Amino acid sequence: MKCRKCGGTAVINMRQHKLALCADDYLAWLPEQVQRFIEKYEMFTRDDRVLVAVSGGKDSLGLWDILHRLGYQADGLYIGLGIDGGFGYSDQSRELSERFANEHGLKLHVVEVEQTYGATIPELAVISNRGHGKPCSVCGLNKRYIMNRVAHDGGYTVLATGHNLDDEAAVLMQNTLNWAGGYLVRQAPVLPASRPGLARKVKPLCRIYEREMAAYTITRGIEYIYDECPHAVGSTTLYNKELLNQLEEKRPGAKLQFYLSFLQAKEAGLFSAKASEPDLHACDRCGQPTTAPGECSFCRLWDKVRGVKNLPDRVPASLVAPALSA
């Protein structure tokens, strides 16, 4: 297959865009698309300090690479969850994130959950008895909390995550199947910082196919962790992605159409934001915004763990090391 732009040998054929490109043209095309979406959804400008949540995976490292190449001030945040899975999953992903940062001369904040708070995520899931034997629920809670804290403590104006189109379409499908109005209202390329202490969250890859991101990182020569999180096996997200890819196979562009139609419907007023606006206040303990009365879910979870493990109270004043903060 020939590259549509130069006639050279194509390395990727994107049926959804009716576009095949060679390596050089693809490496130029994808960042251009990301830039287009950053501008279209008014995510951030080059004056913003962006914190990129990195996991050592293709999407987050690819995003960091693209933002860096586009000239944005983008630092990274890696959260060590203490997941082993028999092959040192967390250790490998940290190593790859640190290697990328070092090779590109970028700043990476590292928060190890066990060192900071006293337990690994799998341990936390067992002690808290949340998530029906799977740590995904407590993992999500901890990641969201820590990302927000580091963005706040480090003075970042924007928190960028590597959610791609497949992630967004899979979540949209789940929320639609459940008619989860509150979640549907809040699913968007940008979540504004609706109150002090809450970081502005953006998803610059929300219209980029997962396959396109993998092709980008491979072609760019970025080393990323190929292995799946051992706890993600059998997850609803993976199942939904599989169903959506069956649709995509028959109808190229179906995933993109599903997501874009949703955004358009929302824009046209299909959902009432007012009805689902959460009432936020500051957590009594850590000060982070929460909908829960008194302490936030994160603090209540760790209170319980400290009680069970007999750990000292260790709520850090800041998650950003002084030497690393800008």
Add this chain to the structure above:
Amino acid sequence: MVYRGKEYEAKVGSTVRDAVKKIGLQPETVLAVLDGKLVTDDTVLREGMNIRLVAVISGGSGAGR
């Protein structure tokens, strides 16, 4: 072809796309790598070709692992 450490025989003369379907995978969920470089799925398989299939779908995203 190799996918997740397992080897699969594919018919010479078939395309990568057909071979991927033949082993029960969705073409959208993999990328084909030949000699360290991506190739499109219309690539015709020849004798001795060693294609590595890279899974592109992951279960989650965000900071940390």
